[in-house]
Amino acid sequence: MNFEDDELYRDITGFAHDTPTWVQHTAEVWTEAGILLFGALFVVAWWRSRSDSTRAFAIAALAPVATALAYVGSELVKSVFAQERPCRAVAGAVPSLAECPPTGDWSFPSNHATIAGASAVTLALVRRALAWLTAPLALLMALSRVFVGVHYPHDVVAGLLFGALVAAVAVRLGTRSATRLAEAMRTSSAPAVRWLTGEGPRTAHAASHRRR
Template sequence: MTFEDDELYRDITGFAHDTPTWVQHTAEVWTEAGILLFGALFVVAWWRSRRGSHRAFAIAALAPVATGVAYVCSELLKSGFTQERPCRAVAGAVPSLVECPPTGDWSFPSNHATIAGASAVTLALVRRAVVWLTAPLALLMALSRVFVGVHYPHDVAAGLLLGALVAAVAVRLGTRPVTRLTEAMRASSAPAVRWLTGPGPAAVPATAYVTSHRRR
């Protein structure tokens, strides 16, 4: 299957070569480091959710799992489309800023963009306000894959969409059973299990409850 965006690819990679060296180096680092940043955000989301409701913890726990499911779907699609990388296939394009992946490491869809789209959506499901952070980060990560020359624009667009859709469905389907599992784990007698899930919402002290009612 082929798409007609060779010219757009040439325009973007040509522009990339005209940017200052520090911009190119930043893109080269970010295109890989973005995954690590999303991983760190998953850890923060898990830690904060340890004092949240059973459902909140379940969604935070599902976020990286759903992202992994989206990645697997992306890999399966790659095996079906077997589209060559643009850094080898597009005639007249400038050399990619990073090493072109070997033949057999197919281009469509972009795994990095899939992970970015899935991470952005699942983290926003954990805490809606962070979408203002995760969405721009996902877009920058996806665009960086074209900027450094290893993906077509349609690769990253499809990856973002695939990641967002698969991860959102995975979280929706898994929330109820994982919420029940969280409740059971928080009631466990094993300290390690209780530490992993956290104590849940802080209980209102009985003295505070009595005092508040006396004031009424």
């Protein structure tokens, strides 16, 4: 690593150690809980898309799949670069707030940041207004990985960009096929399959009108 990156890591982790205990604990919790929050947002997006157009449902269904693909890609990149974690490699740094992952669990790029970047972009593709929520959450999640001492700053920047790019491309390439599959599922004779995809906007509206 270059001197500037090591110095920035020392500055951030040193600042982290000077923050109140509750801030440190919040960062330690958030750095893992952020993934669960994005997972919950995927579920909400799927549920809402059941009464939306077939294409919108397809994109909502693709969002977690594209995020998983980005994660797998980041794991492959990690194995190529095999960069040691800064909590072991940076001389003179304070101890990391989070437990330093074992050797072999490489640092570049950050998997958490990759998932955050991919989740933020795919959820915004499902519903554009969500970008106002998902983008800050992704940035906070990426920053927390440096704050707790387990990643270099460049790890999380690369993870965010890699995750966003891979996921966006995966959704774009998969939307047409996923839409055709969703159309077939919405006309399936199996009730469980139709429940999974929802009725779509026109059918749902007609059913609501009949109930009146």
